[in-house]
Amino acid sequence: MMNRLNRRxxxxxxxxxxLGNLAPLQVCAAAPDPLPSWNDGPVKKSILDFVAAVTKxxxxxxxxPAERIATFDNxxxxxxxxxxxxxxxxxxxxxxxxxxxxxxxxxQEPFKSVLNDDLKGLAASGEQGxxxxxxxxxxxxxxxxxxxxxKDWFAVAKHxxxxxxxxxxxxxxxxxxxxxLRVNGFKTFIVSGGGVEFMRAFADKSYGIPPEQVIGSSGVxxxxxxxxxxxxxxxxxxxxxxxGPGKPEAIDRIIGRRPIFSFGNSNGDKxxxxxxxxxxxxxxxxxxxxxxxxxxxxxxPAVGLPDSKVGTFSQALMDEATGKGWTIVNMKxxxxxxxxxxxxxx
Amino acid sequence: MMNRLNRRxxxxxxxxxxLGNLAPLQVCAAAPDPLPSWNDGPVKKSILDFVAAVTKxxxxxxxxPAERIATFDNxxxxxxxxxxxxxxxxxxxxxxxxxxxxxxxxxQEPFKSVLNDDLKGLAASGEQGxxxxxxxxxxxxxxxxxxxxxKDWFAVAKHxxxxxxxxxxxxxxxxxxxxxLRVNGFKTFIVSGGGVEFMRAFADKSYGIPPEQVIGSSGVxxxxxxxxxxxxxxxxxxxxxxxGPGKPEAIDRIIGRRPIFSFGNSNGDKxxxxxxxxxxxxxxxxxxxxxxxxxxxxxxPAVGLPDSKVGTFSQALMDEATGKGWTIVNMKxxxxxxxxxxxxxx
Numbered sequence: 078m079m080n081r082l083n084r085r086x087x088x089x090x091x092x093x094x095x096l097g098n099l100a101p102l103q104v105c106a107a108a109p110d111p112l113p114s115w116n117d118g119p120v121k122k123s124i125l126d127f128v129a130a131v132t133k134x135x136x137x138x139x140x141x142p143a144e145r146i147a148t149f150d151n152x153x154x155x156x157x158x159x160x161x162x163x164x165x166x167x168x169x170x171x172x173x174x175x176x177x178x179x180x181x182x183x184x185q186e187p188f189k190s191v192l193n194d195d196l197k198g199l200a201a202s203g204e205q206g207x208x209x210x211x212x213x214x215x216x217x218x219x220x221x222x223x224x225x226x227x228k229d230w231f232a233v234a235k236h237x238x239x240x241x242x243x244x245x246x247x248x249x250x251x252x253x254x255x256x257x258l259r260v261n262g263f264k265t266f267i268v269s270g271g272g273v274e275f276m277r278a279f280a281d282k283s284y285g286i287p288p289e290q291v292i293g294s295s296g297v298x299x300x301x302x303x304x305x306x307x308x309x310x311x312x313x314x315x316x317x318x319x320x321g322p323g324k325p326e327a328i329d330r331i332i333g334r335r336p337i338f339s340f341g342n343s344n345g346d347k348x349x350x351x352x353x354x355x356x357x358x359x360x361x362x363x364x365x366x367x368x369x370x371x372x373x374x375x376x377x378p379a380v381g382l383p384d385s386k387v388g389t390f391s392q393a394l395m396d397e398a399t400g401k402g403w404t405i406v407n408m409k410x411x412x413x414x415x416x417x418x419x420x421x422x423x
Numbered sequence: 424m425m426n427r428l429n430r431r432x433x434x435x436x437x438x439x440x441x442l443g444n445l446a447p448l449q450v451c452a453a454a455p456d457p458l459p460s461w462n463d464g465p466v467k468k469s470i471l472d473f474v475a476a477v478t479k480x481x482x483x484x485x486x487x488p489a490e491r492i493a494t495f496d497n498x499x500x501x502x503x504x505x506x507x508x509x510x511x512x513x514x515x516x517x518x519x520x521x522x523x524x525x526x527x528x529x530x531q532e533p534f535k536s537v538l539n540d541d542l543k544g545l546a547a548s549g550e551q552g553x554x555x556x557x558x559x560x561x562x563x564x565x566x567x568x569x570x571x572x573x574k575d576w577f578a579v580a581k582h583x584x585x586x587x588x589x590x591x592x593x594x595x596x597x598x599x600x601x602x603x604l605r606v607n608g609f610k611t612f613i614v615s616g617g618g619v620e621f622m623r624a625f626a627d628k629s630y631g632i633p634p635e636q637v638i639g640s641s642g643v644x645x646x647x648x649x650x651x652x653x654x655x656x657x658x659x660x661x662x663x664x665x666x667g668p669g670k671p672e673a674i675d676r677i678i679g680r681r682p683i684f685s686f687g688n689s690n691g692d693k694x695x696x697x698x699x700x701x702x703x704x705x706x707x708x709x710x711x712x713x714x715x716x717x718x719x720x721x722x723x724p725a726v727g728l729p730d731s732k733v734g735t736f737s738q739a740l741m742d743e744a745t746g747k748g749w750t751i752v753n754m755k756x757x758x759x760x761x762x763x764x765x766x767x768x769x
Contacts, residue, residue, distance in 0.1 A: 143633060146635075220675055264635070273676065273679070274679075287489060288678065288679030288680050289492075289610070289636075289677070289678045289679055289680065290635075291679060295676050298672050298675060298676065299668070300668035300671050300672055300694055300698070302697075306701055307671065307694065307697045307698050307701050309671060309672060309675050309698075316676075322645070322646035325646050325653065325655060326644050326645070326646055326655060329566055329644060329655050330619065330644065330662075331635070331677055332634065332635045333619070333620075333623050333633075333634025333635055333637060334634050334635065348646055348653065351648075351653045352646070352653050352655075355652055
């Protein structure tokens with residue numbers, strides 16, 4: 078389990094891609110369209126048809142509201158994950174912010190490389206280096222103190238390419254989709270490999286998804302009494318990695334119902350989509366495919382490139398998705414807008 | 424962690440108490456009373472006053488609906504936990520039901536003692552025996568198959584004293600309290616040492632608490648593909664024990680908000696109540712004290728007896744609760760009714 082998180086986070090530091098294509102302009106759709114940022118076509122239609130079918134009382138595909146569970150990956154599905162996972166950028170910034178209390182880091186890897194912005198040196202420190210960075214920045218404090226650090230960081234940290242707050246880089250079409258599902262009686266959950274506390278810092282405000290509907294990876298916490306007051310201390314130990322097979326495992330343990338609707342964008346979402354698909358009745362499985370280097374990013378076989386190390390969407394996943402009739406969102410052609418209005422420009 | 428669950432479950436098999444006091448009769452309260460099964464007095468008043476204060480818009484103690492998180496222990500707080508935890512009764516019955524496929528159990532402890540209803544022999548097998556019983560009955564099948572077994576068992580298994588279904592032995596005053604809180608915008612959760620899948624089998628129907636609001640102990644599950652279909656297999660390994668300090672740890676990890684209202688009945692709820700109490704603003708901490716051997720059970724120092732091994736409510740907990748002003752429900756004097764109408768009679 079340890080390896081999965083470490084490799085992902087480690088590799089996240091290494092790669093970024095960007096192509097220069099321009100998206101075609103399109104005329105706006107009719108006023109009552111619940112998904113105005115989605116271009117008309119089979120992808121948008123598959124969403125509208127699914128929701129219409131499961132909400133039609135008396136219809137053959139009707140699903141009671143309580144069972145309308147929708148699960149979404151976060152990185153690359155609801156917001157930008159390039160050039161590195163946002164939580165990795167946070168960890169790097171934390172190392173820098175904490176370095177004045179750790180003079181030994183000036184000469185000690187992997188911290189030395191981080192402080193010198195030396196990605197090659199960081200890569201040389203390998204997975205063990207990443208473990209040390211996560212341990213140093215994500216443990217040894219109370220959950221309350223950590224949450225404050227994350228919120229403070231989100232208030233000022235900017236994306237290196239778009240030069241806006243990370244929370245401005247959520248996908249407008251997915252915000253509309255989340256709203257559309259909730260208006261139709263769905264309960265929307267995040268089920269992501271990201272840290273659960275990290276995501277809760279913005280999920281409610283950015284996505285309308287409350288803390289109790291955010292599922293993510295987590296470290297061990299320990300209940301302790303400090304001056305007769307209880308605190309939860311973050312320990313330098315992985316508790317659960319919510320990625321790959323961990324996603325259906327966490328869904329079953331925490332939600333206790335099988336989703337009827339799931340959206341992801343990478344190999345780490347495969348098992349969640351398979352688990353969703355295997356239930357009775359009508360199901361929706363969707364994948365965001367990053368094909369738009371001009372407005373966002375283009376990476377992986379989608380654009381004729383090797384697998385990206387961040388948000389890998391392999392040819393094998395594409396073959397499975399196509400074979401099983403899952404919905405593939407081509408960002409470049411299916412999304413009229415990528416980001417919320419008056420926010421990021423590339 | 425392992426020890427806590429094993430000891431609890433093991434000791435659960437050994438003790439039951441019952442005293443013969445009759446509860447005083449009382450005249451019914453006014454019609455719009457949201458808690459008709461609660462006798463008037465300081466305990467009922469503490470609940471009504473708390474809810475009135477946190478829901479009064481513009482008042483000094485107002486809490487926004489999203490933050491109205493209420494957490495309840497299950498065994499001994501929402502339903503009967505004597506003479507043994509219901510899940511232990513299930514495990515015993517499962518051993519008997521599975522014994523035809525395990526001829527070796529006739530001569531192999533702890534199964535031999537279970538099959539012979541030999542509690543002394545079972546006790547002699549110690550914690551290791553309990554581990555084997557839990558492993559044999561709670562693993563080695565898919566979560567779907569396990570859920571079916573539990574539901575089938577609940578449909579027919581009867582409580583040894585009350586001779587009714589276990590789900591008839593929920594506490595009517597607590598059902599009213601759950602409803603009352605929800606009507607006032609609270610989100611109600613179970614946070615219990617019981618197995619999460621076991622509780623989900625009845626929590627929605629019995630308490631109006633949906634699967635995604637049930638938090639409990641759990642075993643490791645593993646995602647596997649069987650004939651190209653995904654299944655989650657229950658492994659013979661403890662994942663998390665949701666008892667004692669595990670309760671605030673799970674609340675923080677899964678709910679992500681601190682409750683403002685918590686109810687328990689034993690030492691295993693101490694940390695959850697401490698965690699609840701330590702937040703800002705008005706808080707409610709409640710404990711059910713089992714003092715009614717006639718209508719239900721009386722056990723522990725409450726009735727001048729040594730600590731019960733099932734649902735231990737120690738003098739130390741009583742001292743802490745009293746010192747901190749937590750609400751102690753004296754079942755005998757505070758509850759007009761114990762069980763839902765036309766169900767159990769002792």
